[in-house]
Amino acid sequence: MMFTIEQEIFSQDRALGRTARYLQEYAGGIRAALREDRPEKLVFLGCGSSYMLAAGAAHLFSVRGGTQAVALAGGEVMLAPGRYAGLFEGALVLPLSRSGETSEVLLALERMKQRARFRTLGITMKADSSLRGRTDLLLELPWAFDESVCQTRTVTNLYAALLELFTVYSGDESLRESLGRAVEGQGAWISGHSGDCRRIASVGWDNVTVLADGELCGIAKEGALAFTEVCMLRGEYFRLLDYRHGPIVVADGKKLVIAAMGPWEESYQKQMVADIRKRGAAVAALGAQEENIWGADFYFPVRGIADYAAWGLPFIALCQMIAFYKAVERGHNPDMPDGLDPYISLD
Template sequence: MFKTGYEILNQYEALKKTYDYILGKKKEIKDFQAKTNYKSVTFIGCGSSYCLCKSAEVSYKLRSGMPANSIAAGDLLVNFPAYKKLLENTLLIAPSRSGSTSEVVLSVEMAKAELGVPCISIAAKQETKLGEIADLSIEIPWAFDESVCQTRTVTNLYLADLLLIGIMLDDTSLVEELEQAIKAGEEHINRTREIAREVVDNEEWQKVVVLADAEIAGIAEEGALAFNEICQLPSNYYHILDVRHGPMVLINGKTLALVGCSPDNESYQKDLIKDLKAKGAVVVTVSARDASFWDSDYNVEIPRYKNFAVNGVPFILVPQLLSYFKALKAGVNPDEPTGLDPWIKL
């Protein structure tokens, strides 16, 4: 088995460790929060981590009512003067696989030197440069992916972001439901693996659109990136109804549409799925409903959570497995995508 496959299928073991570790740091997190003055939270990252920052931004804003932002670390590094006003009195949160990505490290150093802002780092390695300069360092080395493409690391960083938000905002419901999602992991992997194999073996698709909204939009965008990296097919992310505003013209019989369905206003989503199928797309839904409700071609059923952000944990497994099995079928090595480095050093 390729490293990528192993890391995808073993991610829930790491998720359990991450959950226990971060809950064990609850007092340290709360003590840090109590002594830190900030009026907003800013999440920064690169690539996959930046996608997760987008989800974290929405989760924090919706749950706290406070301002929150997400910025690509490379954008911040190049355009720091333009962002200085936004960064005043903010708390930086920087998720990173390596803790060594130059854009992230240099941006944090600049923000601390010029504005004195505090920083929480989350890294899948120990004793990193990012951890050294952060005011609070969270280290989850069991989540580190040896493969170039991030899978297990992505899910664990997403979990870490949400646990941090849950602890900071005293959102016990979010924290408890994240634990439930982890406990459901083995069954979810077994069910999703079979469905993903069917989609790859029985359908011919050569491009992908990933659709999702709200708190899972960012991790859904990471799902689209997984298809680029792992099976090296063109893929794009859009908000669910936004796909009608231009991208629909490119959807055809060679398109796989992966939809992370929302529990609200389902009729609008059902109409959209009908439109996608009319264009010839193979539609895979991920939801607490079954395939017959959506009239989708395939459905990965997940538990119904009160906190929609929790759906992101089981959702991301679906594009990871689909892209992995597609790579195997196409004879593509998922561990070594041409021209891609595991992290960037400038």
């Protein structure tokens, strides 16, 4: 393997296994923080990729968990802490940071602690980071840390960790089982589809739209960002049917659409694929069906993962692989995107 990011994308399955075991060990502490301490609300805090995953987690806890859950970017809280005092009071705050060193997250926590009483449950991929000592409970997943600037393995593991947190919180056994299957199957999924992803990358598109609903909203937005960061092409995210309400006007033959077809319905979603293809864009779809009933140009059947939220793991792997192969094809070094730092340290 030539690139660090390649090694990280293709070894995410092993990291996932360790993450799953680690979270089992900490299940007691997680349960105490999320349930027994009775937080009135949850505030997920992140920057960039981790902010996107924070937004997805807020959706999951809010819509499926019935709790008040909000995602905030570290920067907005740091700049104007006084505006968030009411929200943070009595909350469980969940800072998410690959490095545990992102200034905006650390400053947000520090400034909010002067203004409100809240508890914290952090997740980071670095052992012994600045987040340690600043959180009541800190989950450290150093085996998932990405050395390359663009996050890949990190976000896959962070997403799995957030789903696991939700299963502990909600006792949702269906999601737990699906998450277990997704973790187990990730290695075979990646090796089984790398050739397809390389082929898709070789087609002549130069921008990407990612479509998915509900709980996938955060990880799918991260999938779109992967194209911007890894291969310097534009990526955007929308909810599946909502794409027709405006943004579809700029879809054309230079666009690749990557879409998660919800397992709950066929005809409206099939029509959506047809409408996109009519404009000239190519569609790569994931679905629960064995056959490509969707009329997509490329099709990836998701097998044995019943819960849609757990599709995030195979979904993000596809985005990462396609973005990686596209970068190679375009002659970009995906380990060194121009002007991007692995984490932002404010002066």
